[in-house]
Amino acid sequence: MQTSSESIIVRAHVFVSGQVQGVGYRYSTQKQATALGLQGWVKNLTDGRVEAVFEGHQDTIDRMIQWCYQGPKSAQPQDVIIYFEEPEGLQGFEIRY
Known part of the structure; x- marks a missing residue:
C-alpha cells in the first residue's frame, strides 16, 4: 500500500524575528493557520521573536x-x-502566553 x-x-517549528510583537502577529498567525486547517500554537518570546509550531500537510505548511x-x-x-x-x-x- 502506497501513501501519497x-x-x-x-x-514545522518556526521562529520569526523583526518587528513582530505588538503588531497583531500572533492573532493573525492563528487566523491564517486556522483558515488553512493547521494545528499548533504561537507565542511571543522575551527576546522579541515570535515562536510557532504548525502541524499539517507539507503543501499547507509551506503556504503558512x-x-x-x-x-x-x-x-x-x-x-x-x-x-x-x-x-x-x-x-x-x-495562542500561548
Whole structure:
C-alpha cells in the first residue's frame, strides 16, 4: 500500500524575528493557520521573536511559512528560521502566553 505525500503530516517549528510583537502577529498567525486547517500554537518570546509550531500537510505548511515572511500589514519580519520535527498530533491552534 502506497501513501501519497498529501496524507503525510509534518511539523514545522518556526521562529520569526523583526518587528513582530505588538503588531497583531500572533492573532493573525492563528487566523491564517486556522483558515488553512493547521494545528499548533504561537507565542511571543522575551527576546522579541515570535515562536510557532504548525502541524499539517507539507503543501499547507509551506503556504503558512510563506505567510510568516509577510505577516499582518503592520509587521516587518526580518528572518524566519524553520526546524522540521516529528509531529505530536496537536489539536486546534492556540495562542500561548
